[in-house]
Amino acid sequence: MIRVATIIFAAMLASFAAPPAVAAEESLVLAAASGDPYAPAVGRMVQSMVEYTRWTSPPNPVELCISGPADHASRLDGLRLSDGRAIVRRSISASPLALAGCDVLYLGRLPASAARGLTDAARGKGVLTIAESDPDGRSQAMFVLVFRPGALTFRLNIDAVSRSGLRVDPRVLRLAQGG
Amino acid sequence: MQRVSPNQALPTLSQLLARVHLRLILFSVVLAALSLLVSGTIVIRNYASRNLDLVAKTVAYTVEPAVVFGDKQAVAEGIASVGAVNGIDRVAVLDPQGQVLAEWRHPHGDFHSRIEDAANRFIWPKPAVATISRNDTAIGRIEIYGNSEGILRYALSGLIISLSCLGLTVIATRILARRLQQDVIAPLDHVAEVAHAVRSDRAFERRVPSSGIAEIDRFGRDFNALLAELQGWHAGLTSENAELARRATHDALTGLGNRVLFEQTLADAIGQSVRSGQSFAVLYFDIDSFKQINDRHGHECGDSALIAVAERLRQSIRQADHAFRLGGDEFAVVLAAFADQASISAVLERVDRAMAQPYRLPTGASANASLSAGVAVYPDDGVSPQDLLRRADANMYQAKKDRALSGAKGKNHA
Numbered sequence: 001m002i003r004v005a006t007i008i009f010a011a012m013l014a015s016f017a018a019p020p021a022v023a024a025e026e027s028l029v030l031a032a033a034s035g036d037p038y039a040p041a042v043g044r045m046v047q048s049m050v051e052y053t054r055w056t057s058p059p060n061p062v063e064l065c066i067s068g069p070a071d072h073a074s075r076l077d078g079l080r081l082s083d084g085r086a087i088v089r090r091s092i093s094a095s096p097l098a099l100a101g102c103d104v105l106y107l108g109r110l111p112a113s114a115a116r117g118l119t120d121a122a123r124g125k126g127v128l129t130i131a132e133s134d135p136d137g138r139s140q141a142m143f144v145l146v147f148r149p150g151a152l153t154f155r156l157n158i159d160a161v162s163r164s165g166l167r168v169d170p171r172v173l174r175l176a177q178g179g
Numbered sequence: 180m181q182r183v184s185p186n187q188a189l190p191t192l193s194q195l196l197a198r199v200h201l202r203l204i205l206f207s208v209v210l211a212a213l214s215l216l217v218s219g220t221i222v223i224r225n226y227a228s229r230n231l232d233l234v235a236k237t238v239a240y241t242v243e244p245a246v247v248f249g250d251k252q253a254v255a256e257g258i259a260s261v262g263a264v265n266g267i268d269r270v271a272v273l274d275p276q277g278q279v280l281a282e283w284r285h286p287h288g289d290f291h292s293r294i295e296d297a298a299n300r301f302i303w304p305k306p307a308v309a310t311i312s313r314n315d316t317a318i319g320r321i322e323i324y325g326n327s328e329g330i331l332r333y334a335l336s337g338l339i340i341s342l343s344c345l346g347l348t349v350i351a352t353r354i355l356a357r358r359l360q361q362d363v364i365a366p367l368d369h370v371a372e373v374a375h376a377v378r379s380d381r382a383f384e385r386r387v388p389s390s391g392i393a394e395i396d397r398f399g400r401d402f403n404a405l406l407a408e409l410q411g412w413h414a415g416l417t418s419e420n421a422e423l424a425r426r427a428t429h430d431a432l433t434g435l436g437n438r439v440l441f442e443q444t445l446a447d448a449i450g451q452s453v454r455s456g457q458s459f460a461v462l463y464f465d466i467d468s469f470k471q472i473n474d475r476h477g478h479e480c481g482d483s484a485l486i487a488v489a490e491r492l493r494q495s496i497r498q499a500d501h502a503f504r505l506g507g508d509e510f511a512v513v514l515a516a517f518a519d520q521a522s523i524s525a526v527l528e529r530v531d532r533a534m535a536q537p538y539r540l541p542t543g544a545s546a547n548a549s550l551s552a553g554v555a556v557y558p559d560d561g562v563s564p565q566d567l568l569r570r571a572d573a574n575m576y577q578a579k580k581d582r583a584l585s586g587a588k589g590k591n592h593a
Contacts, residue, residue, distance in 0.1 A: 048248045051313070082247075083314040171244040175253045 036072055041152040042145065043075030046130060049143055050104060051081055052169035053128050059103040061086040067094050067118060068108030070132055072147075076106070096121030107131040107141055115139035119160070126165045142168070192364050197356035204348045212341035216334060223330055224302060227266050234261055235309035235323045242272055243311050246280065246319045254281040258321075268299050268326035272311070274319050285326050298327035366390030370402055383410035430504040432482060433489030441503035444513050445564045452557055457516035460523050463553040463571035464492070464530075467582070469508035472546070480540045484508075484548050487538035495529040510550075511571070527552055551579040 050062055064087050066073055079087035092098035094114040099105065105127050107115050119129050119140040131141035142160040146153045161168050190198070238261050245253035258270040262283040270283045303325035311319035369387055376382040383406060387399040428440035436444065448459050466472075466488055473481040485508065492502045492510055499515035514526060530550060537545040553575025555561060560570040 044249055048244070051247055052244055081314075082316050082318075169244060171241065172248075174241070174257075175245050175248060175250055 036074055038072045038147060038152060039075040042072040042132075043079060045145070045152060045154065046076060046104070046106065047079045047081070047087065049128065049130065049172070050079075050087060052172045054167040054169070055103065055126050056165070058085070061088045062103045063101055064089045064104040064106060065092045065099070065102035066090070066106045066108060067092050067098070068110035068114070070106060070108035072132060072145075073106060073108070094118065099125070099127065102127055104128045104130065105141075107134070107139055109133050110139075112138040115141070123160070123163050124165045128164070128166055129160065142166075192367065193356055193360040196359050196363075197352060200352045200355060201349065204352055205345070208341065208345050208348050212337065212344065216337045216341070219337065220330055220334060223333055227325055227329065228307070230266065231303075231307035231323050231325050232309070234264065234267065235307040235321045237261065238270065238272075238323070239309040239311045239319075239321045242281075242321070243313060243318070246272065246274075246311055247313060251281055255283070258283045266326050266329050267323055268303070269306075269322075269324040271306075271322045272319055273322065275317055277320075280319065285328075295327060295331065298331055299324065302327045302330060363392060363395070366392060366395045366399065370395075370399060373402075373406075377406060377409070381413070383413050430489075433486055433504050435489050435493070435510070436501060436503040438503070438505045441501075441505060441511055441513070442564060444501050444503070445567065448513050448515070449557060449562070449564065452516065455516065458559065459516050459557050460514040461555045461557070461567045461571045462512040462514060462523075462526070463555070463568070463575045464488075464510040464512070464550045465575065465579075466508040467549045467551055467579070472548075476540060476542065476546075480542065480546075483538065483540055484546070488534070488548055488550065491533035491536070492530065495533045496526060500526070511568075523554060523556075527554075551575050551582060553578055 046064070050064075062081070062085055064076060064079075066076070066089065073089075076087070076089050079089075081087065087104075092102065094110055094117070096117055099118065099121050102122075103126070105118060105122055107118065107130065109132070110118075115131065115134065116139060122129050123140075128143075129139075129141040130143045130145065131139045132145050134141060134144045135146070137144060137155065137157065140157065140160050142157055142164055144155045144157070146155055156173065158173075238258055241261070242254045242257040245251075245257055254272050258272060258281055261267070262270050262285065268285045272280045272282070274280055306322040306324045308323075309321045310317050311321060366387075369390070373385045373387050376385050386403045386406060390396050390399055428436060428443075430437045445461065451457075452459055466484060469481065469484065472484050485504070488508075488510065489502070489504060492512065496502055496512055497515070501513045503511045503513075505511050512526070514523060517523065530552070534549055535547070537547045539545050553571040553573065555567040555571035555574065557567060561567045
């Protein structure tokens with residue numbers, strides 16, 4: 001049985017991964033929106049995570065709920081999946097009741113207890129949980145973003161994934177090389 | 180007919196067979212090896228090609244999330260794990276614009292990289308391609324170039340095996356040729372050897388032994404039959420020659436030696452006496468009143484008289500002596516070396532006694548013949564054949580005269 005043993009699958013994401021044209025466009029938007037260099041990478045990573053996650057009934061559009069102050073969420077607007085579904089963003093309070101209708105939960109800077117409250121409520125309900133800032137893994141979110149200088153990686157909480165009621169493509173797990 | 184000079188080196192049958200066998204086997208081994216190598220290479224290449232397609236599809240599936248996530252390192256690691264499989268030279272992941280996202284190359288040794296590169300270009304001119312798609316949208320492309328190392332290794336091992344087979348077959352050919360030589364050429368050699376013996380040594384009694392090969396055996400039997408015929412002809416010729424030679428030196432009617440043989444014998448006897456210092460005698464006879472026998476009873480009776488006289492002469496002389504009919508009713512005897520006059524007298528007495536027996540004429544009547552004899556002794560009466568003969572002749576006529584004188588007293592029967 002997999003315990004809390006948080007297996008860290010770190011996938012290194014080069015910030016310059018996008019093709020030049022797209023990168024130029026992104027950098028323009030980035031320059032216009034904010035000076036955060038991680039924002040485009042976070043946007044792409046969140047989109048990819050949604051892309052490889054299977055809901056029992058695919059939500060359309062996918063509702064992305066952001067709870068708590070998020071530092072790198074500026075590029076989470078207007079995301080669109082490869083099959084054409086849109087990702088719609090909204091902000092919610094840190095209350096488990098506010099989770100209704102959410103398909104993806106993006107946790108900003110929240111106290112550990114508040115984060116746990118939300119992830120406990122989301123468990124088994126088919127909500128993909130992503131924590132932006134949780135270096136110790138106390139939020140029990142499925143994915144935890146890890147910011148490194150010049151690169152974005154993520155850790156995976158296999159326990160949370162298996163209890164989430166969602167199916168994450170195993171190839172995403174393979175992306176990482178154990179951490 | 181084409182004649183071949185003996186110093187011109189002709190190939191032997193065994194060399195010919197060995198050469199033909201060698202060519203045949205070289206041809207078949209090279210053909211088999213080549214066809215195996217080529218067909219094997221093609222089959223392997225086809226399998227490898229299918230394998231590359233499969234690998235490309237697998238890689239496309241495996242690296243799809245990494246491409247979506249934009250994780251170049253994950254892409255690189257994904258293709259490296261596949262590239263480690265044999266038979267892949269280069270794996271490249273390209274984005275839809277054709278930009279290389281990640282690439283893996285077979286770590287080449289410096290030694291055969293050039294040969295391999297050439298072989299790779301030749302065998303895999305085009306890469307196996309698979310599209311990375313997400314929800315029917317192409318998000319990238321996998322290109323896999325095959326590695327010819329496996330095929331080259333197969334070709335090399337095939338080449339080595341072919342060469343070893345070639346070596347083995349060359350040895351086998353030698354052994355085969357040697358066996359062929361034993362089985363085929365040895366019987367032929369027998370025939371040749373017998374033919375040579377027959378030609379050079381007149382060994383007509385030689386025969387070719389049975390060979391155990393139908394064709395050569397038939398040939399040998401015919402050859403033997405031919406030899407038997409030759410032997411018969413040769414024997415016939417030899418006896419005919421001997422008969423001719425005998426006829427040349429013998430009198431056909433009486434079977435005694437003729438004048439030719441007499442002269443030879445006389446010359447031999449003189450030569451022998453010169454060496455040994457012993458003396459010998461020549462006796463000269465003719466039949467008394469032979470003309471009257473012929474006239475009165477006919478030539479047939481004359482012949483009977485001659486035969487009877489010859490027979491009696493032959494019986495009266497010793498084994499070492501020789502009797503001859505010189506012609507007409509003249510006979511001669513060469514008495515071999517003797518000790519004294521008494522042995523001449525003994526012979527003459529035996530002749531007289533033998534002649535006293537009557538002989539039968541073809542008419543049924545019997546008659547008596549009497550001989551007149553003359554003696555010449557070597558070297559007392561002469562040392563040359565002519566002298567001896569003349570002297571014996573003279574003595575005989577003297578004796579005949581004496582007999583005629585005494586015959587007037589009434590002792591002549593003829």
